[in-house]
Amino acid sequence: MYGRRTNRPMSDADTLSVFAGDCLVHTDDGTHRGEVIVLLKPDNTVLVHDTDGYQPVAWLTRADSVARTRNGGFSVTAIAGEKTLRVESESAYGFGEYPGSQAGIPVGDCPDCQRALVRAGGVVSCLGCENRFGLPDGASVLDGRCECGLPRMAVARGDRFELCLSRECEPLDGIVKERFDREWDCPDCGGPLRVLRRGGLLAGCENYPDCEVGYVIPDGTVIGKCDCGLPRFETPRGRRCLDSACTG
Structure with a gap:
C-alpha cells in the first residue's frame, strides 16, 4: 500500500538458506554428484551451484513446496507441478541462514x-x-x-x-483533494466531482448514489479541457481525457 510504514521482524520470508557439501543432485533428467552449494530463496526458488561459471547445475523456480531436513547431513526436495529437484548430501560441509532482501x-x-x-x-x-x-x-x-x-x-x-x-x-490524498476537489463538473448531472480514495484516487460525482459517475485520476498533469468538458491530461503514455473511454 502506498506510503505505509511497516515494521516487521525478520522471518522465513526474508531468509536465504545455504547448504554446502558433497551431494547427489537428482532431477527428472538424471543424477549428478559434486561438491556444490544449494541456495534456497524465500520464494522457494532452489539453485544448485558448482565451481563452473554462473549457470546453476540444477534449479527449480518458485517451487510449489520445498522440504528440507538436517540430521548430520541434509536434504532439500523441491516440487513444482510435475518437476522434482532433490539434493542429498553424502558429506555435509556446512549450513547457514542469512537475512536477504530484494536488491534495489x-x-x-x-x-x-x-x-x-x-x-x-x-x-x-x-x-x-x-x-x-x-x-x-x-x-x-x-x-x-x-x-x-x-x-x-x-x-x-x-x-x-x-x-x-x-x-x-504528507498524504497524497489530501494534497490532490486540496488542489482539485470540486474543480471539475460531472458531465452527466452537472454536480461537482469530489476527490476520493477507492483503492486509487478517483474523481467521483458528489451526487452518488443517484449519479454513479467516477474516474480514476491518471498519472499525469492537466494541460487543458477535453471536448467533453472534462480535463485533458499529459501522461507518460500520451494525452488523454480524465474519462479513459472518451475519444474527444
Whole structure:
C-alpha cells in the first residue's frame, strides 16, 4: 500500500538458506554428484551451484513446496507441478541462514536505523529495520529529504506534487483533494466531482448514489479541457481525457 510504514521482524520470508557439501543432485533428467552449494530463496526458488561459471547445475523456480531436513547431513526436495529437484548430501560441509532482501536502487538512509533505503519496483524498503513504503504509480524518488528524514518523491496527479515518502507525514490524498476537489463538473448531472480514495484516487460525482459517475485520476498533469468538458491530461503514455473511454 502506498506510503505505509511497516515494521516487521525478520522471518522465513526474508531468509536465504545455504547448504554446502558433497551431494547427489537428482532431477527428472538424471543424477549428478559434486561438491556444490544449494541456495534456497524465500520464494522457494532452489539453485544448485558448482565451481563452473554462473549457470546453476540444477534449479527449480518458485517451487510449489520445498522440504528440507538436517540430521548430520541434509536434504532439500523441491516440487513444482510435475518437476522434482532433490539434493542429498553424502558429506555435509556446512549450513547457514542469512537475512536477504530484494536488491534495489539506493535512495538514501533510513531515519530510524541509518541503514540504506533502496527502491525496487514500486516499493522503497530499508535493509536494516524493514521499514517499507509503497510508491504511487509513476512516482519518482527525489534527492531532497522531508523533515522526518525520509526521501521526498514527485507524483503527478493533475499537477506535479512533491511530498514525503510516508503518507503518515504528507498524504497524497489530501494534497490532490486540496488542489482539485470540486474543480471539475460531472458531465452527466452537472454536480461537482469530489476527490476520493477507492483503492486509487478517483474523481467521483458528489451526487452518488443517484449519479454513479467516477474516474480514476491518471498519472499525469492537466494541460487543458477535453471536448467533453472534462480535463485533458499529459501522461507518460500520451494525452488523454480524465474519462479513459472518451475519444474527444
